[in-house]
Amino acid sequence: MSRILVADDDEILCGVVAFKLEAQGYEVTCVDNGAAALERVRSESFDVLILDSMMPALNGMEVLRAIKADPETASLPVVMLTARHSQEDVVGALRGGAAEYVTKPFIPEELIVRVSTALARASLDAARVES
Amino acid sequence: MNQAGVALIVMVASAAFAALMIAQMLGLLLRRRENERHAILKRARENALIRELMGIADGTIEPDAAEAYRSASSNDLLHAVSHLLQLVRGSERMRLLALAEKANVLAGPINQLSHGRPARRVDAMRLLEHFAVSNSISALEKVLASDPVYDVRLEAAATLARMGAVPTPSRLIAALEMRQRPATRLHEALFRKAAANHVFELARLSRDDSLTAIRPLIVEAIGSSTDLAHSDLLFANAGDQDPEVRCAALRAARRIGNPVASKWATQLLLDANENVRIQAIQTCRSLGVREAIPILTSLLRNSSFWVRTRARQALDELRPNQPLREGPGGPAQ
Numbered sequence: 224m225s226r227i228l229v230a231d232d233d234e235i236l237c238g239v240v241a242f243k244l245e246a247q248g249y250e251v252t253c254v255d256n257g258a259a260a261l262e263r264v265r266s267e268s269f270d271v272l273i274l275d276s277m278m279p280a281l282n283g284m285e286v287l288r289a290i291k292a293d294p295e296t297a298s299l300p301v302v303m304l305t306a307r308h309s310q311e312d313v314v315g316a317l318r319g320g321a322a323e324y325v326t327k328p329f330i331p332e333e334l335i336v337r338v339s340t341a342l343a344r345a346s347l348d349a350a351r352v353e354s
Numbered sequence: 355m356n357q358a359g360v361a362l363i364v365m366v367a368s369a370a371f372a373a374l375m376i377a378q379m380l381g382l383l384l385r386r387r388e389n390e391r392h393a394i395l396k397r398a399r400e401n402a403l404i405r406e407l408m409g410i411a412d413g414t415i416e417p418d419a420a421e422a423y424r425s426a427s428s429n430d431l432l433h434a435v436s437h438l439l440q441l442v443r444g445s446e447r448m449r450l451l452a453l454a455e456k457a458n459v460l461a462g463p464i465n466q467l468s469h470g471r472p473a474r475r476v477d478a479m480r481l482l483e484h485f486a487v488s489n490s491i492s493a494l495e496k497v498l499a500s501d502p503v504y505d506v507r508l509e510a511a512a513t514l515a516r517m518g519a520v521p522t523p524s525r526l527i528a529a530l531e532m533r534q535r536p537a538t539r540l541h542e543a544l545f546r547k548a549a550a551n552h553v554f555e556l557a558r559l560s561r562d563d564s565l566t567a568i569r570p571l572i573v574e575a576i577g578s579s580t581d582l583a584h585s586d587l588l589f590a591n592a593g594d595q596d597p598e599v600r601c602a603a604l605r606a607a608r609r610i611g612n613p614v615a616s617k618w619a620t621q622l623l624l625d626a627n628e629n630v631r632i633q634a635i636q637t638c639r640s641l642g643v644r645e646a647i648p649i650l651t652s653l654l655r656n657s658s659f660w661v662r663t664r665a666r667q668a669l670d671e672l673r674p675n676q677p678l679r680e681g682p683g684g685p686a687q
Contacts, residue, residue, distance in 0.1 A: 234397070235437050238404040246414065330444035331412075 229253045230260035231275040243331045257281025276305035291320035300341035411449040432459040439484045464493045479513045486517040520547040545575035553579035570602040577606025585612040597627040604633035608640045616643040623649045639668035
């Protein structure tokens with residue numbers, strides 16, 4: 224069962240994402256700020272991180288940069304789920320290493336597909352590295 | 355009373371005071387613990403409600419089997435659905451809207467639209483804004499038509515526009531007393547929104563002589579329709595005696611972007627009014643009218659600083675490879 228960490232300070236959004244992903248068989252954990260997300264990613268094993276941009280403590284871009292800068296966590300696929308939809312935000316996040324970018328309000332089915340795509344790509348990358 | 359008696363009284367009073375303070379502290383601690391417990395329970399109820407609402411919306415949970423949903427108050431349901439509507443889109447959103455209508459959660463805020471205090475009526479509109487369904491739209495249309503307070507009617511118009519149900523221009527003019535009141539940026543925004551669905555009505559109103567004061571606003575809104583078919587109408591307004599209308603026609607032509615406007619926009623480069631000349635320059639620049647280059651060059655010596663500046667910018671864009679200089683002798687009429 225794949226483990227997914229959702230980092231968003233909106234508890235209701237976390238509830239919606241958790242409900243939809245758990246229905247697909249994923250195990251979902253929620254945190255409400257960027258610092259907690261970084262701590263959990265460093266201390267536990269997750270298969271995907273769903274990350275909001277605007278959060279207390281550390282914002283989403285800072286968390287993304289920290290994850291990608293650390294060789295231990297760099298391979299973790301990050302799906303940005305955010306209300307920011309300007310060209311700079313989207314391109315900045317994808318250049319910064321985000322696997323997918325989804326804007327709020329979001330289509331739950333789309334998020335599920337993006338998460339499974341990110342997971343599939345990550346397992347392919349892992350297989351390639353092993354071989 | 356001897357000294358021992360006084361000391362005893364002081365000791366008893368101190369002990370009583372200390373006991374009172376301890377009791378008060380304990381009371382505060384208990385209350386805080388109770389509040390925390392209440393908040394945790396409330397959060398758990400909200401989470402359960404959100405999950406059930408999402409489950410009902412995607413058809414995985416039957417409403418009758420949803421405990422939190424069945425026991426939630428109308429107000430809790432309203433706030434939960436309202437929050438969810440801001441987060442999700444697509445088919446889930448449509449199902450949530452249908453669910454809100456079916457559960458009659460909009461009855462409360464719709465009733466509040468007739469509350470005695472205008473602020474409460476506006477608060478109710480803010481809640482209804484997320485529910486673009488027939489019930490709330492018709493209730494807001496009633497407010498727009500008949501609320502006694504002007505600001506509340508204005509808020510109703512803006513709310514309807516945000517819900518994608520902007521009223522027709524005629525209704526806006528009547529409800530917002532636009533024949534008597536000066537138009538603001540909000541009025542302009544409402545008319546621009548209305549242009550997409552009501553451009554023919556705007557075209558008719560632009561010919562209405564009783565609406566002279568707001569004709570610039572109407573003509574400019576036609577541009578927001580981005581309907582090429584209305585370029586002729588803009589041409590008719592380009593000859594209007596009011597310079598504000600001529601300016602509006604030029605701005606609208608720029609937004610529509612139909613090259614048909616090039617000819618009359620070029621003619622307006624020589625208009626007697628400075629603002630019209632500036633707008634004409636901007637329109638020629640935007641439409642890429644290279645035929646206007648000779649007149650634009652002559653405008654480099656215009657008496658108006660802004661006309662000269664805009665003409666130089668337009669020429670820089672229309673003739674990018676040729677450096678431009680003001681004509682000898684400096685500015686002239």
